[in-house]
Amino acid sequence: MKALSDCRVLLVDDARANLDVLVEGLKSDYKLSVAMNGETALQAAERTPPDLVLLDIVMPGMDGYEVCRRLREMPGTADVPIMFLSSLEEVHNKTRGFEIGANDYLTKPFDMLEVKARARSLLKAKAYNDAVKEQIASELRVAREIQMGMLPHDFTSFEAAYGVSFGAALEPAREVGGDLYGVCAAGLDRLVIFLGDVSGKGIPASMFMVRAISVARLLARELTDPERILARLNDELAADNPSGMFVTFVCAVFEPGSHRLLLANAGHCRPVLLPSEGPARWAVKNLGTALGLEPGLTFEQSAVDLRPGDALILYSDGVSEAFNPREECYGSERLLADAGGLAGQAAAGITSALLHGIRTFAGGAPQSDDIAILTLKVNAGARQQLELRASPAEVMRAVEALQEFAAEQRVPERHVFGLSLALEECASNIVNHALTRDPRRTFHVVFERTVAAFIVELRDDGRPFDPTAAGPLNARAESDANGGWGLELVRRHVDDIRYRREHGQNVLRFTRQLVSASADG
Amino acid sequence: MPLDIQIQESTGDHSAVTVKLAGSLDTATAPELERLLAQVLSGSTKDIVFDLAQLKFISSAGLRVFSSARKSLRERGGQASFIRLQPQIHEVFEIIKALPGVAVFRDEAELDRYLAARQRVHTEGDES
Numbered sequence: 001m002k003a004l005s006d007c008r009v010l011l012v013d014d015a016r017a018n019l020d021v022l023v024e025g026l027k028s029d030y031k032l033s034v035a036m037n038g039e040t041a042l043q044a045a046e047r048t049p050p051d052l053v054l055l056d057i058v059m060p061g062m063d064g065y066e067v068c069r070r071l072r073e074m075p076g077t078a079d080v081p082i083m084f085l086s087s088l089e090e091v092h093n094k095t096r097g098f099e100i101g102a103n104d105y106l107t108k109p110f111d112m113l114e115v116k117a118r119a120r121s122l123l124k125a126k127a128y129n130d131a132v133k134e135q136i137a138s139e140l141r142v143a144r145e146i147q148m149g150m151l152p153h154d155f156t157s158f159e160a161a162y163g164v165s166f167g168a169a170l171e172p173a174r175e176v177g178g179d180l181y182g183v184c185a186a187g188l189d190r191l192v193i194f195l196g197d198v199s200g201k202g203i204p205a206s207m208f209m210v211r212a213i214s215v216a217r218l219l220a221r222e223l224t225d226p227e228r229i230l231a232r233l234n235d236e237l238a239a240d241n242p243s244g245m246f247v248t249f250v251c252a253v254f255e256p257g258s259h260r261l262l263l264a265n266a267g268h269c270r271p272v273l274l275p276s277e278g279p280a281r282w283a284v285k286n287l288g289t290a291l292g293l294e295p296g297l298t299f300e301q302s303a304v305d306l307r308p309g310d311a312l313i314l315y316s317d318g319v320s321e322a323f324n325p326r327e328e329c330y331g332s333e334r335l336l337a338d339a340g341g342l343a344g345q346a347a348a349g350i351t352s353a354l355l356h357g358i359r360t361f362a363g364g365a366p367q368s369d370d371i372a373i374l375t376l377k378v379n380a381g382a383r384q385q386l387e388l389r390a391s392p393a394e395v396m397r398a399v400e401a402l403q404e405f406a407a408e409q410r411v412p413e414r415h416v417f418g419l420s421l422a423l424e425e426c427a428s429n430i431v432n433h434a435l436t437r438d439p440r441r442t443f444h445v446v447f448e449r450t451v452a453a454f455i456v457e458l459r460d461d462g463r464p465f466d467p468t469a470a471g472p473l474n475a476r477a478e479s480d481a482n483g484g485w486g487l488e489l490v491r492r493h494v495d496d497i498r499y500r501r502e503h504g505q506n507v508l509r510f511t512r513q514l515v516s517a518s519a520d521g
Numbered sequence: 522m523p524l525d526i527q528i529q530e531s532t533g534d535h536s537a538v539t540v541k542l543a544g545s546l547d548t549a550t551a552p553e554l555e556r557l558l559a560q561v562l563s564g565s566t567k568d569i570v571f572d573l574a575q576l577k578f579i580s581s582a583g584l585r586v587f588s589s590a591r592k593s594l595r596e597r598g599g600q601a602s603f604i605r606l607q608p609q610i611h612e613v614f615e616i617i618k619a620l621p622g623v624a625v626f627r628d629e630a631e632l633d634r635y636l637a638a639r640q641r642v643h644t645e646g647d648e649s
Contacts, residue, residue: 392549417578417609424580428548485616486581
């Protein structure tokens with residue numbers, strides 16, 4: 001708390017004699033500023049906001065009432081204690097002073113001891129008030145950090161493992177809020193995402209948010225279906241909920257191997273499905289009941305396809321119910337239309353473009369509700385093609401190109417060695433056998449990264465050569481006369497390899513799964 | 522990725538040649554290793570220790586070079602030892618590690634213990 005001796009008192013009076021008395025009486029206790037008219041007083045208060053103002057009323061020019069009114073409008077002095085010191089002693093003068101915002105009123109002639117006692121009392125009250133405000137503000141800052149820390153920020157591990165990308169934003173209307181979202185890996189083949197909105201705002205909503213997000217994260221790892229996650233979460237929240245709060249909540253489970261997205265909704269605004277082609281639409285039909293109100297509820301579950309290039313947008317009603325200064329609502333139809341224009345963008349771009357659109361719409365109107373957006377986008381497949389001459393050095397150039405492509409496509413490191421090895425072996429076979437190391441001849445390699453797999457296809461127009469025709473390797477073979485080691489290494493590092501002869505070409509295609517459990521080795 | 526090959530005649534007790542490999546032993550780089558090993562094998566070397574700590578990549582082309590080297594060494598009563606294999610190299614080695622004349626060790630200490638034990642067996646054999 002600020003020491004009283006550090007407090008500054010602004011003295012305003014047009015009579016020099018009055019000012020002299022006040023300065024003499026207060027100078028040993030406080031820092032002082034003095035002004036002999038209203039305008040100077042306001043300037044002084046703006047330059048160095050005082051902790052207390054002693055204000056005369058009858059002054060030439062701006063009178064004390066007007067000075068008081070203006071001080072209350074300035075942010076730096078809106079809460080500063082103001083005491084009128086006036087020769088006006090009618091009750092209506094005094095009541096007017098209090099109505100305008102004064103904290104005290106003393107009539108002239110005054111006793112300096114009384115001025116000092118009242119000044120001290122007002123300053124102590126202000127210091128206490130300031131300390132409480134500062135404590136609450138600092139606690140809210142920490143609470144906000146804790147709350148933000150409960151949300152996922154770094155999605156890179158999910159993005160690499162599941163062939164998806166995320167874009168997330170959360171902006172509480174106050175320091176803390178009730179919106180929440182989460183992403184949980186549930187094995188290599190299921191990704192759980194959710195977004196919720198607790199009723200109300202501020203501290204109570206944020207406390208319930210912490211409870212909801214903690215339980216949701218546990219359940220997401222344990223249960224496979226969104227409807228069961230919602231049912232259990234509802235029971236947990238309803239079981240002990242004396243304040244009667246609730247949370248609207250939408251939960252989705254994405255299975256990258258099958259491109260299937262399961263959804264269940266508990267009273268939340270409907271997520272937007274944004275296909276790579278075609279207009280945006282609602283991902284679920286029904287709203288369902290919010291969580292925490294009544295135990296034993298069941299929830300509907302629906303399934304949609306989420307293909308490469310498709311996106312799912314979860315958001316809170318701070319988005320759809322943003323208002324502009326003309327009291328118009330952003331609305332879900334506008335959201336659907338705006339989202340439809342973002343189909344080509346990455347997940348982070350979709351989220352930030354929507355946020356920007358809402359802010360532009362709101363046009364500076366204060367944010368009335370917490371805003372949360374979580375976009376999930378399935379990465380579109382990527383391809384790269386190379387033409388190479390039939391030499392060992394070119395084989396290794398292909399391997400290096402694969403490694404660069406894999407790094408760009410964020411293929412997890414553990415797959416890259418096996419893919420490099422399989423390419424080296426297959427391409428060496430082509431160079432050495434099908435093309436007989438004739439550097440004038442060429443072969444083609446295509447890399448393809450889909451959500452769930454990495455595919456390499458090799459084509460050459462050499463003599464028919466099927467490397468997969470070799471029998472299984474004799475584990476104790478002492479030599480590698482027939483090239484069996486190379487094929488064995490390929491088989492150990494890919495999930496599938498096929499050969500075909502097509503239009504006078506050898507076509508060899510191998511696949512390594514990136515998300516199924518079988519690719520773990 | 523190129524292959525860096527360092528060949529050191531050992532000054533220790535075991536008179537082995539140490540070959541340190543760094544980088545990628547593949548279809549493009551295997552012939553150079555094969556050529557340098559042929560020079561080493563033209564002498565009387567019985568044992569070669571391959572230090573693979575810095576070897577990042579190996580394919581069957583590399584395995585073939587190792588296999589033919591261990592064949593020559595075995596014919597003169599020696600062997601090819603391999604130390605400090607990175608995990609992915611170890612996996613590829615599964616194919617040749619059971620061959621006679623191939624011995625894989627975690628590090629120098631494990632190799633030294635093995636060689637010392639073999640030395641004892643030989644010495645005891647001479648005495649009997």
